[in-house]
Amino acid sequence: IVMTQSPATLSVSPGERATLSCRASQSLGSNLAWYQQKRGQPPRLLIYSASTRATGVPARFSGSGSGTEFTLTISSLQSEDFAVYYCQQYNDWLPLTFGGGTKVEIK
Amino acid sequence: EVQLVESGGGLVQPGGSLRLSCEASGFIFSSYEMNWVRQAPGKGLQWISYISSSGYTVHYEDSVKGRFTISRDNAKNSLYLQMNGLRAEDTAIYYCARGERILYDWGQGTLVTVSS
Numbered sequence: 001i002v003m004t005q006s007p008a009t010l011s012v013s014p015g016e017r018a019t020l021s022c023r024a025s026q027s028l029g030s031n032l033a034w035y036q037q038k039r040g041q042p043p044r045l046l047i048y049s050a051s052t053r054a055t056g057v058p059a060r061f062s063g064s065g066s067g068t069e070f071t072l073t074i075s076s077l078q079s080e081d082f083a084v085y086y087c088q089q090y091n092d093w094l095p096l097t098f099g100g101g102t103k104v105e106i107k
Numbered sequence: 108e109v110q111l112v113e114s115g116g117g118l119v120q121p122g123g124s125l126r127l128s129c130e131a132s133g134f135i136f137s138s139y140e141m142n143w144v145r146q147a148p149g150k151g152l153q154w155i156s157y158i159s160s161s162g163y164t165v166h167y168e169d170s171v172k173g174r175f176t177i178s179r180d181n182a183k184n185s186l187y188l189q190m191n192g193l194r195a196e197d198t199a200i201y202y203c204a205r206g207e208r209i210l211y212d213w214g215q216g217t218l219v220t221v222s223s
Contacts, residue, residue, distance in 0.1 A: 031208070033209050035152075035210070042215055043152065043202075044213070045210060045211055048209045086152055088210070090209060093207075094154070094157055095166075095168050096210075097154070098151055098152040100151050101152075
Protein backbone atom coordinates (compact mmCIF):
# COMPACT_ATOMS: atom_id res chain seq x y z
CA ILE A 1 0.00 0.00 0.00
CA VAL A 2 1.40 3.39 -1.04
CA MET A 3 0.91 6.26 1.40
CA THR A 4 1.01 9.82 0.07
CA GLN A 5 1.22 12.83 2.37
CA SER A 6 0.52 16.44 1.47
CA PRO A 7 1.78 19.03 1.54
CA ALA A 8 5.47 18.17 1.82
CA THR A 9 6.03 21.36 3.80
CA LEU A 10 3.51 23.43 5.71
CA SER A 11 4.39 26.92 6.94
CA VAL A 12 2.28 27.96 9.90
CA SER A 13 2.44 30.71 12.48
CA PRO A 14 2.34 29.79 16.20
CA GLY A 15 -1.23 29.69 17.43
CA GLU A 16 -2.63 28.89 13.99
CA ARG A 17 -4.31 25.67 12.92
CA ALA A 18 -2.44 23.09 10.84
CA THR A 19 -4.11 20.48 8.67
CA LEU A 20 -2.04 17.60 7.29
CA SER A 21 -3.32 15.06 4.78
CA CYS A 22 -2.54 11.41 4.16
CA ARG A 23 -3.93 9.32 1.32
CA ALA A 24 -3.71 5.55 0.91
CA SER A 25 -3.64 3.68 -2.40
CA GLN A 26 -6.31 1.31 -1.09
CA SER A 27 -8.80 1.28 1.74
CA LEU A 28 -7.38 0.99 5.25
CA GLY A 29 -10.58 1.12 7.26
CA SER A 30 -9.31 2.99 10.32
CA ASN A 31 -5.94 1.22 10.49
CA LEU A 32 -3.79 4.32 10.36
CA ALA A 33 -1.29 5.89 12.77
CA TRP A 34 0.42 9.27 12.93
CA TYR A 35 3.91 9.91 14.30
CA GLN A 36 5.77 13.09 15.15
CA GLN A 37 9.53 13.32 14.66
CA LYS A 38 11.52 16.24 15.94
CA ARG A 39 15.01 16.95 14.63
CA GLY A 40 17.53 14.47 15.98
CA GLN A 41 14.89 12.43 17.80
CA PRO A 42 13.08 9.15 17.09
CA PRO A 43 9.47 9.17 15.97
CA ARG A 44 6.79 9.40 18.64
CA LEU A 45 3.34 7.85 18.30
CA LEU A 46 0.61 10.51 18.30
CA ILE A 47 -2.55 8.90 16.93
CA TYR A 48 -3.66 5.34 16.15
CA SER A 49 -6.86 3.83 14.82
CA ALA A 50 -7.07 7.06 12.78
CA SER A 51 -8.42 9.13 15.67
CA THR A 52 -7.28 7.78 19.06
CA ARG A 53 -4.66 9.87 20.81
CA ALA A 54 -1.75 7.98 22.31
CA THR A 55 -0.99 8.32 26.01
CA GLY A 56 0.18 11.80 26.94
CA VAL A 57 -0.60 13.42 23.58
CA PRO A 58 -2.19 16.87 24.01
CA ALA A 59 -5.79 17.37 23.00
CA ARG A 60 -4.79 19.92 20.35
CA PHE A 61 -3.80 16.95 18.17
CA SER A 62 -6.71 15.21 16.49
CA GLY A 63 -7.01 12.65 13.74
CA SER A 64 -9.89 11.92 11.41
CA GLY A 65 -10.78 10.00 8.31
CA SER A 66 -11.25 6.44 7.15
CA GLY A 67 -10.86 4.39 4.01
CA THR A 68 -8.27 6.16 1.89
CA GLU A 69 -8.35 9.76 3.18
CA PHE A 70 -7.01 10.84 6.57
CA THR A 71 -6.25 14.13 8.29
CA LEU A 72 -4.12 15.17 11.25
CA THR A 73 -5.14 18.52 12.71
CA ILE A 74 -3.17 20.57 15.20
CA SER A 75 -5.66 23.09 16.50
CA SER A 76 -3.26 25.77 17.78
CA LEU A 77 0.40 25.26 16.98
CA GLN A 78 2.84 25.50 19.84
CA SER A 79 6.58 25.98 19.39
CA GLU A 80 7.22 22.35 20.31
CA ASP A 81 4.94 21.14 17.49
CA PHE A 82 7.24 22.19 14.68
CA ALA A 83 8.44 18.82 13.40
CA VAL A 84 7.95 16.24 10.67
CA TYR A 85 4.78 14.17 10.78
CA TYR A 86 4.40 10.72 9.23
CA CYS A 87 1.34 8.61 8.62
CA GLN A 88 1.62 4.80 8.66
CA GLN A 89 -0.82 2.15 7.54
CA TYR A 90 -1.18 -1.18 9.32
CA ASN A 91 -4.22 -2.58 7.55
CA ASP A 92 -2.08 -4.55 5.10
CA TRP A 93 0.33 -6.31 7.44
CA LEU A 94 3.20 -6.62 6.41
CA PRO A 95 5.00 -4.54 5.17
CA LEU A 96 4.05 -1.60 7.33
CA THR A 97 4.30 1.44 5.11
CA PHE A 98 4.81 5.10 5.87
CA GLY A 99 4.01 8.28 4.03
CA GLY A 100 6.84 10.53 2.93
CA GLY A 101 6.21 12.99 5.74
CA THR A 102 5.00 16.56 6.14
CA LYS A 103 7.36 19.09 7.64
CA VAL A 104 5.58 21.72 9.73
CA GLU A 105 7.75 24.82 9.87
CA ILE A 106 7.46 28.24 11.40
CA LYS A 107 6.01 30.86 9.06
CA GLU B 108 8.92 3.87 31.76
CA VAL B 109 9.56 2.02 28.53
CA GLN B 110 13.15 2.26 27.35
CA LEU B 111 14.68 0.88 24.18
CA VAL B 112 18.40 1.35 23.70
CA GLU B 113 20.05 0.41 20.41
CA SER B 114 23.74 -0.25 19.95
CA GLY B 115 26.12 -1.82 17.47
CA GLY B 116 26.06 0.69 14.66
CA GLY B 117 29.16 2.06 12.99
CA LEU B 118 31.13 2.37 9.78
CA VAL B 119 31.42 -0.78 7.69
CA GLN B 120 32.68 -1.49 4.20
CA PRO B 121 30.34 -2.67 1.45
CA GLY B 122 29.84 -6.41 1.77
CA GLY B 123 30.58 -6.31 5.48
CA SER B 124 28.50 -7.30 8.49
CA LEU B 125 27.17 -5.71 11.65
CA ARG B 126 25.00 -6.92 14.52
CA LEU B 127 22.65 -4.42 16.07
CA SER B 128 21.22 -4.85 19.54
CA CYS B 129 18.24 -3.30 21.28
CA GLU B 130 18.02 -3.60 25.04
CA ALA B 131 14.51 -3.20 26.43
CA SER B 132 13.29 -2.23 29.90
CA GLY B 133 10.16 -0.93 31.58
CA PHE B 134 7.82 -3.54 30.14
CA ILE B 135 7.44 -7.30 29.86
CA PHE B 136 9.61 -7.78 26.80
CA SER B 137 8.58 -11.39 26.20
CA SER B 138 4.95 -10.32 25.72
CA TYR B 139 5.53 -7.91 22.84
CA GLU B 140 6.22 -8.13 19.16
CA MET B 141 9.11 -5.99 17.97
CA ASN B 142 10.20 -4.33 14.76
CA TRP B 143 13.21 -2.70 13.17
CA VAL B 144 12.62 0.50 11.19
CA ARG B 145 15.31 2.49 9.42
CA GLN B 146 15.71 6.04 8.19
CA ALA B 147 18.28 7.00 5.57
CA PRO B 148 19.90 10.41 6.05
CA GLY B 149 17.36 13.14 5.36
CA LYS B 150 14.74 10.60 4.25
CA GLY B 151 11.57 9.02 5.58
CA LEU B 152 10.86 5.88 7.58
CA GLN B 153 11.14 2.35 6.21
CA TRP B 154 9.98 -0.77 8.03
CA ILE B 155 12.47 -3.60 7.57
CA SER B 156 11.75 -6.46 9.94
CA TYR B 157 9.30 -7.95 12.46
CA ILE B 158 9.54 -10.65 15.10
CA SER B 159 6.77 -12.19 17.16
CA SER B 160 6.87 -12.20 20.96
CA SER B 161 8.08 -15.81 21.01
CA GLY B 162 10.58 -15.27 18.22
CA TYR B 163 9.10 -18.04 16.10
CA THR B 164 7.61 -15.77 13.43
CA VAL B 165 9.73 -13.30 11.51
CA HIS B 166 9.18 -11.13 8.44
CA TYR B 167 11.43 -8.96 6.28
CA GLU B 168 11.14 -6.18 3.78
CA ASP B 169 12.11 -7.43 0.33
CA SER B 170 15.32 -5.40 0.01
CA VAL B 171 16.85 -6.99 3.13
CA LYS B 172 15.45 -10.51 2.78
CA GLY B 173 18.25 -13.07 2.72
CA ARG B 174 20.80 -10.57 4.08
CA PHE B 175 19.36 -9.52 7.45
CA THR B 176 18.25 -11.76 10.32
CA ILE B 177 16.11 -10.62 13.22
CA SER B 178 16.19 -12.48 16.52
CA ARG B 179 15.50 -11.97 20.20
CA ASP B 180 16.55 -13.29 23.58
CA ASN B 181 13.63 -12.87 25.97
CA ALA B 182 15.77 -13.91 28.93
CA LYS B 183 18.04 -10.95 28.23
CA ASN B 184 15.25 -8.53 27.19
CA SER B 185 17.11 -8.01 23.95
CA LEU B 186 16.35 -7.74 20.25
CA TYR B 187 18.96 -8.20 17.53
CA LEU B 188 19.47 -7.52 13.85
CA GLN B 189 22.27 -9.39 12.11
CA MET B 190 23.12 -7.54 8.89
CA ASN B 191 25.26 -9.25 6.26
CA GLY B 192 26.17 -8.24 2.73
CA LEU B 193 25.77 -4.58 3.57
CA ARG B 194 25.31 -2.10 0.74
CA ALA B 195 25.65 1.67 0.49
CA GLU B 196 21.87 1.94 0.39
CA ASP B 197 21.66 0.34 3.85
CA THR B 198 23.18 3.49 5.33
CA ALA B 199 20.62 4.73 7.83
CA ILE B 200 19.65 5.19 11.44
CA TYR B 201 18.18 1.91 12.66
CA TYR B 202 15.42 2.06 15.25
CA CYS B 203 13.89 -0.74 17.25
CA ALA B 204 10.20 -0.26 17.97
CA ARG B 205 7.71 -2.00 20.25
CA GLY B 206 4.42 -3.23 18.87
CA GLU B 207 2.95 -5.47 16.22
CA ARG B 208 1.30 -3.01 13.85
CA ILE B 209 1.24 0.21 15.84
CA LEU B 210 4.74 1.25 16.88
CA TYR B 211 4.12 2.44 20.42
CA ASP B 212 7.68 3.09 21.56
CA TRP B 213 10.94 3.72 19.73
CA GLY B 214 14.57 3.69 20.71
CA GLN B 215 16.94 6.57 19.97
CA GLY B 216 18.43 4.66 17.05
CA THR B 217 21.91 3.60 16.01
CA LEU B 218 23.64 4.88 12.88
CA VAL B 219 24.95 2.43 10.31
CA THR B 220 27.19 3.83 7.59
CA VAL B 221 28.23 1.60 4.69
CA SER B 222 31.13 3.11 2.83
CA SER B 223 34.58 2.26 1.54
